[in-house]
Amino acid sequence: MTTEGLWSVERRAEVHAALADVTRVQIVDTLATGDMASSELCARLTIPTNLLAHHVLVLERAGLVRKERSEGDRRRSYLRLVTDFGGHLLPRSVIPAQRVVFVCSRNTARSQLAVAAWTQRSEVPATSAGTHPAERVHPGAVAAARRHRIPLRPQPPRAVGGLVQPGDLVIAVCDNAHEELPADSARLHWSIPDPVPAGTDAAFDLALDQIRQRIDRIAVTITPATQPAP
Known part of the structure; x- marks a missing residue:
């Protein structure tokens, strides 16, 4: 129900x-x-x-x-x-996107989990990046994905600069990243708590749960964009 x-x-x-x-x-x-x-x-x-x-x-x-x-x-x-x-009361507007780019500050947890969760709900490709990428994906994120049976394929953290292309939909899953990135009315922002400082299973589970709720809410509104002419 x-x-x-x-x-x-x-x-x-x-x-x-x-x-x-x-x-x-x-x-x-x-x-x-x-x-x-x-x-x-x-x-x-x-x-x-x-x-x-x-x-x-x-x-x-x-x-x-x-x-x-x-x-x-x-x-x-x-x-x-x-x-x-x-x-039932929320709009069902269509947002075209060639790709979804999830961004957080370190690209070690929230953005990586978002890509994994997104892939389960949408055929629109997704990737992730960070404003200040760390050296490796946090093991707590990998463990959380495993607990929730989400196939997470950790990608080496990378910088968002130069990654975003025309037609991409950028979603900042981090307050710091949203505040550091240039102002852009087309970018979406999800204020997801950073699980890394606490480092507990509960913190990573909470972040993943909030990410999945947001994805469930908008995945049906994101449709593959037409490839731009060369």
Whole structure:
């Protein structure tokens, strides 16, 4: 049974009331594919900060949106969608991509796990890179993939510079990487906690679980792009 099927009449009414505004629906639509800072949302929706704050507060009170502190710039917070509404209330827009490039800072865990999980859900090719690549993939990531029966083929960590090609969809699965990369409205950002500092199985399992939830949410919206003419 889906989460939506378990909601009471009162809960469903609360959600619909929170979404009874065009701007709030636009916020939910935007956060359906990635996390954003308030300043990024204001720029995307072209609305003033005070108006965004009002609408975000309504969505927070309804339990639909949550703010979390950036692991990179601690002065910044990211807004993220809490629920997927059973997949019925979110947009199904199509995003063409020749390839998906998952990026984190060290290219040792989150981005490598994302490629492995993505390959199970989509035929669109995927690869990974880092803003400051380490020497090797973290063994905790390999162990997490093994526990969850995801075929992870670790690739030597590499730098994102020069890797991204026209037609690629870049998804930053790391606050640090998102904040270091050049501003790009087409890039998606998933604020996934870094499991490396803790180094525990639980930390790697949590990161992988959040990655898989995001992939399940958007994989059907990513379609192979037509190869550009030479």
